[in-house]
Amino acid sequence: MKKIYVMLFAILAFNAFVASCSDEEPFSTATLDDEPRILDPTFPDRVNGNLATFANFSRDGKFSMKLTVTPADYTTVTWFVDGEEVATGTEIEKEFMAGTYHLKITATTTVGKSTYREGLIQVNPLADDPSATEVAFERIVAPGNKACLYGDNLDKVESILIGGMAAMDITYVESEDGNYVEYTVPAGLSEGDYRAVFIDAEGNEYGANKVKVTKGAMITMGANRATAGAAWIMTGINLDAVASITINGVDVVEFAKQTATSLTLICPELEEGEYTVTGKTKTGESIQFYANGEVTTEQKVTISSEKALWEGHHYVSWDKEDGDPNKTFNLIPQEVMTALKPGTVLRVYYSIEPMAEYHQMQLATGWWSGLMDTIEFGKGGVYELIITQEIIDKIKAEAGFLCVGHGYYVDLVTVQ
Template structure:
C-alpha cells in the first residue's frame, strides 16, 4: 500500500514540475520583448489605403463620443499618441473624445523608449444631425481669397451668424433667394494662405463643424456648361419644357443648375408635376422666386432632386412673367 502511495506522489510531483516549468517558460517567452524591439500596433485594425489615400475607419454621429483603445507591443516600453489632422490630441492606450461634424484624418503613433515608432492612419467621419447647419462642398465655397465677399451654401444655414477660421471670425448675412439659400460673409483679410477647418456659430451660441476651406491667392475657376440657350417666355400656360426629359441624364447630384432670366414675375425649377425640384413641395408651398430685372437663379441639386426627376416626369421651369435666355450647369 505504501509503495502505491509513494508511486502516486512521485507521479504528481513530476506532473507538477512539468506544469510549473511550462508556465515558467511561457512567462519567460511573454516578457522577452525589450525596448530594442520595433513597436507594433496590434489593435485597432485599419483597412489598406486605396489609391494612395487612407480609407474610412469609423463613421459616427456628432452627438456620440469617439471611444477607442490600442494594443501595442512591446507594451512595457511603448507610448501611444492619437493625432487628428497631424495634431496630437491625446496620449495613452485609451481615448474618449467629442468631435464636431466633419471628416478627420486619424493617426495612431506607437513609439518605444528607444525612439522607434510605427503608425496607422484612417479617416474618422463625424456626421451632423439633421437639424444642424450643413454646408455643401461647392468648389467656389471651399476655395476663397482673403478679403473677398463669398457665399457658403448649405442646409439649415438660416441661423448661422458667424463663421470662424480658427481665431479669426467673419460675421454672416443669411440670404434666402427662393431655393438658393446661403450665408454671405467677408473672408478675414489677414488670414495666411492655407487650409482651415472652420466652425459655424448660430444665434444661440451653439458651434458646429463646417468642414475645411482653403485660403488661396486665386479664386477657383468655375466652369459652366451651357445646356440650353435662346429666348423662352415662361407663363403659367407655357412652362419651359425644352429639357424636361433630358435633365436627369444631363446632371447629377451636386451640380449647380443656373437659369439666366429677365422680367417681372415669379418662377422656379420644378419637376414635370410642378413640384419644387429641391423640396418636392407644390403650390402654394412651392416657393417660387420673385424675379425683377435680370437675375441668375441657382439650384444646387441633391440626391432627392434626382429622385424627384425620375419619379415625376423630369424637370421644367414654371412660373409667369419672365424670359429664360440661358441654362447652364456647374
C-alpha cells in the same frame, strides 16, 4: 513494479510543476529592440488611395478607443488630429464638433523605431444643428473676399469663425437649389487649411468642416475650352494677380478685362486641338487650376474654330416664376439664329448647379416647342444640334430660340 512506481512519481512531479507555473503572472518576452506593432484594433484599408472612415458617430457622442501595442513596455503611443497632438497613451476619449477629422496614431519605441495607423473620423450634426456641406470649390477662399457655405439650418447662423477669426458680412440666402450663408473671409488669415465654426444667437458653436485659404491665383471655371481668335473668359479667385497666361508656348500678357474673380483675353490663333495652358502671377508664382476636385498648375484646353454666339454663366430652371430671367436661356437674338445656314453645328456648353436635385436640358423655340429630346445629365458637357431648314423655319415662326430645363448653367453657345 518498481519501475511503474518510479514513473508514477515522475508524472505527479511534472504535473505539480506545470500547476505551479500556471499560477504565475504572465510576463512579456518582447524587448526594446523589437519592431513596434499596433495589434488591435484593425484599421480599414484605403479606398481608391483615400483614407477610409473608421469611426462614425453624432456630435453628442464621443470618440473612444483603446490600442494594444507591442513591445508594450517600451512603446509610447501618440494621437494626432489634423496634425495636432491631442493625447498620449494607449487610450483616448474625446469630444468633437461636427466634421471630418484626420486621425493619426504613432507607436514609437524607446530606441526610436516607429509605426503608425491613420484614418478618418466622421462626426455628424444633429437634426436641428446649423451644418455645412461641400458642394464644389466654394471652400477654396481668398482673404478679404466674399465666400459662401451651403448646408442646413443656416438661418440660425449669427457669426462664423475661420481659424478662430471672425468673418464679416454674414448673410443668409434662400435658394430653391440650396440655401447658403455668404460671408467675407477674414483679411488677416494666412494661407492654410482652417476649420470653420458656426455660432448661433445663444453662442452655441457648431462644426462646419474646413476651408482652404489661398492668396494665390486660382482658375476654377472656363480654362478647359476656348475658340481661336475669340474672347476667352475664365473665372476664379485672386485673378487680379495674374500676369500672364501661356498656351502652346505663346504668352498672353494683355487682358481685355481683369478683376479679382474673372479674366478675359483673346485666345491665340491656334489650330484645332488640345493644348496645355499654364500661367504666372505678378510675383512669379504658378497659377493654379481647379478641375474635377483637384488642384494643379496646368490645365488641358480644347481649342476649336467655332464662332461664339454667346458666352457667360446663365442659370436655367423652369421652376422659376414667369418673368424671372433664369426661367430660360433666351439671350441669342432670333435674327442671329435664323441667319444660320442648314448644316451648321450648334453647340451648347453647360455646367451643372451642384445643389440642384436633378439636371435636364432641352433646346426649344420661343413657344417651348422642342428642337430636340430632353436630356438628363450629372456633370457638365456639350450638346450638339445640326441646324436644318426645318429648324430655322420653326425658330422664325415660333418667336426665337430657348434653352429650357433645370439645374444647369449655359456657359457657351457656338456655331461651326
